[in-house]
Amino acid sequence: MLSELYIKNLAIIEEASIPFSDSFNAFTGETGAGKSILINGINSVLGQRITKDIVRAGCDKAVITALFTHLSENVTEKLDELGISHEDDQITLTREISADGGSVARINSRAASVSVLREIGERLVNIHGQHDNQILLSPEKHLGILDSYGGLENEAEEYRASFRELQEISRKLRKMTVERQEKLQREEMLRERADEIGGLNIEENEDELLEAEYKIAQNSEDICAGLNEAHMYLSGDDDDSPNALELISDSCRALSALSDTSEAIKQLYNRLEEVRVELDDIASEISSECDKVDIDAERYGYLTERISELNRIKKKYGPELSDVTECYENAVRELDELEISSDEIEKTASEREKLLSLVSEKAKKLSAHREEAAERFSIQVEEELRFLDMPGVSIKADITKGKLTSAGMDTVEFLISTNKGEGMKPMSKIASGGELSRIMLALKNVIAEKDDIHTLIFDEIDTGVSGRAAQKIGIKLKSVSKNHQVLCVTHLSQLAAMADNHLLIEKQTVGDRTYTSVKPLDFEARKREIARIMVGENITDTALKNAEELILAGE
Numbered sequence: 001m002l003s004e005l006y007i008k009n010l011a012i013i014e015e016a017s018i019p020f021s022d023s024f025n026a027f028t029g030e031t032g033a034g035k036s037i038l039i040n041g042i043n044s045v046l047g048q049r050i051t052k053d054i055v056r057a058g059c060d061k062a063v064i065t066a067l068f069t070h071l072s073e074n075v076t077e078k079l080d081e082l083g084i085s086h087e088d089d090q091i092t093l094t095r096e097i098s099a100d101g102g103s104v105a106r107i108n109s110r111a112a113s114v115s116v117l118r119e120i121g122e123r124l125v126n127i128h129g130q131h132d133n134q135i136l137l138s139p140e141k142h143l144g145i146l147d148s149y150g151g152l153e154n155e156a157e158e159y160r161a162s163f164r165e166l167q168e169i170s171r172k173l174r175k176m177t178v179e180r181q182e183k184l185q186r187e188e189m190l191r192e193r194a195d196e197i198g199g200l201n202i203e204e205n206e207d208e209l210l211e212a213e214y215k216i217a218q219n220s221e222d223i224c225a226g227l228n229e230a231h232m233y234l235s236g237d238d239d240d241s242p243n244a245l246e247l248i249s250d251s252c253r254a255l256s257a258l259s260d261t262s263e264a265i266k267q268l269y270n271r272l273e274e275v276r277v278e279l280d281d282i283a284s285e286i287s288s289e290c291d292k293v294d295i296d297a298e299r300y301g302y303l304t305e306r307i308s309e310l311n312r313i314k315k316k317y318g319p320e321l322s323d324v325t326e327c328y329e330n331a332v333r334e335l336d337e338l339e340i341s342s343d344e345i346e347k348t349a350s351e352r353e354k355l356l357s358l359v360s361e362k363a364k365k366l367s368a369h370r371e372e373a374a375e376r377f378s379i380q381v382e383e384e385l386r387f388l389d390m391p392g393v394s395i396k397a398d399i400t401k402g403k404l405t406s407a408g409m410d411t412v413e414f415l416i417s418t419n420k421g422e423g424m425k426p427m428s429k430i431a432s433g434g435e436l437s438r439i440m441l442a443l444k445n446v447i448a449e450k451d452d453i454h455t456l457i458f459d460e461i462d463t464g465v466s467g468r469a470a471q472k473i474g475i476k477l478k479s480v481s482k483n484h485q486v487l488c489v490t491h492l493s494q495l496a497a498m499a500d501n502h503l504l505i506e507k508q509t510v511g512d513r514t515y516t517s518v519k520p521l522d523f524e525a526r527k528r529e530i531a532r533i534m535v536g537e538n539i540t541d542t543a544l545k546n547a548e549e550l551i552l553a554g555e
Helices: 035-045 073-082 114-124 130-137 139-150 153-198 206-218 220-234 244-258 263-293 297-317 321-337 343-387 433-448 467-480 523-535 541-554
Strands: 002-010 013-019 024-028 061-069 090-098 103-107 110-112 125-128 394-405 408-417 455-459 485-489 501-510 513-520
Touching: 002 035, 013 035, 013 513, 024 523, 035 061, 035 090, 035 125, 035 455, 035 485, 073 114, 090 114, 103 114, 110 114, 114 125, 125 433, 130 139, 130 433, 139 153, 139 343, 139 408, 139 433, 153 297, 153 321, 153 343, 153 394, 206 297, 220 244, 220 263, 244 263, 297 321, 343 394, 343 408, 343 433, 343 467, 433 455, 433 467, 467 485, 501 523, 523 541
Parallel strands: 024 485, 024 501, 125 455, 455 485
Antiparallel strands: 002 013, 002 061, 061 090, 090 103, 103 110, 394 408, 501 513
8 A cells, every 4th residue: 555655846846745544545625736746746656657847846856755565465476576675565666757857766765667667556556537537438448447357357368378379370371371472483483484495405605606607598699609600710610711720730730841950940830739739629618618508498497597586585584695594504403492392381370270279269268258247247337336326327348249359359348328218328428427437436446346456546536426426436435445545636525524534735825936735634624624625715614514524424
């Protein structure tokens, strides 16, 4: 429980040390006196978000320290888990907020992170503010409330863990399937490439050789004509026309007859004979080349088609024919290395099916437990509401089943009927502000009976109510305080009169500064404060008497 709260330089509170009883504590005071500041201070020491403008003007920092005693097992387990000592079954939480926006958290005077402060704070205190009523108007929050009421948080968390595992294996299976499909597409592409290139049976430098042959084939007619003409001049085909070989042969015979007469003539003869032999050889090669150039139409067609094929394949995989060959070799090698197995996918798919079955079974069990909790929930909340002067109200946790999500297979929405005979409708459609306050109090009460949080704070739970309903809320808070410490900020005399510890939040102006004090009230001071709440500043003896009766009735 929260035993004491120390505040320094928090907004208009210069310094205050506030003791609390372990039962029902009520805060009252005029509007603007600083009741919300007090709640902000408690929030800050519990690790909630704060702003630097909460620091009192002209001060370097604000300090809030809370002393908690009689720690629950839920709290001590968390402290042990975090390695935080709790001697004498108590701890202190401190939050310092600097005017420049920084903050420091401490537990038992040792530095701690704000997140750790928040982890512990969530197990120490449950705060209900006016904005919490909006939870009732938000159907997405209703499932959490039902699980909390039914004590199903652990079961829901176990389900979520299995669902996350299912999501992970589903992502893995999708990834493996996509990768396998990509591999299959890659294999198909590589096979087409290997078949396309391999089917051409390309030889090294084939394109260059064919291009040379094709060039000759294109000019074969002119080449043949030129070669034939050259051959004719050398060896001749016309008996009537002399040719080069015949004329040189005649010259050789003439010189041969004279070669013995002179060494110089002999040398000339030898040289001319060499020329004759060379020309004879050239004539023979010209004849041979002429036979080669004589390409038939079929060969020419083959050359044309083959060169076209090679040009096409070079354009696609080149630019050079060597690039095409390399591309083919790479495709063949990658095909050999490419492993496409369905075994792992089938194994993962089987695991997913088993996990899906497990998750579905857990979801069904969780849903069944929610159905059971929903029935008890309706009965118990309606009983609370009858006590809170809402006897005609029916409430139902409407459960709709659908596909599996991280929350299970259920969506929950609270439906309400405020008068007998009327149909059930969403709470947001018909509940008023005062009704929401009482419904939330009923929920808090039935849930508080099941959780292990000792301290409950209600910030203006009485919004929108008065008279008999307010008195019933006071009685209910008094009842709750038998098992939990209750702190309540209120504007109603009916609630304040029920308190075991009544604290007055009072604002004063001294000079040019405003100060807020928080002080516990004795019996006489309580009478005056409750009378003020009832009639205003003009307090009469009758008002004081009525206040006294109200206090005595609440004891």
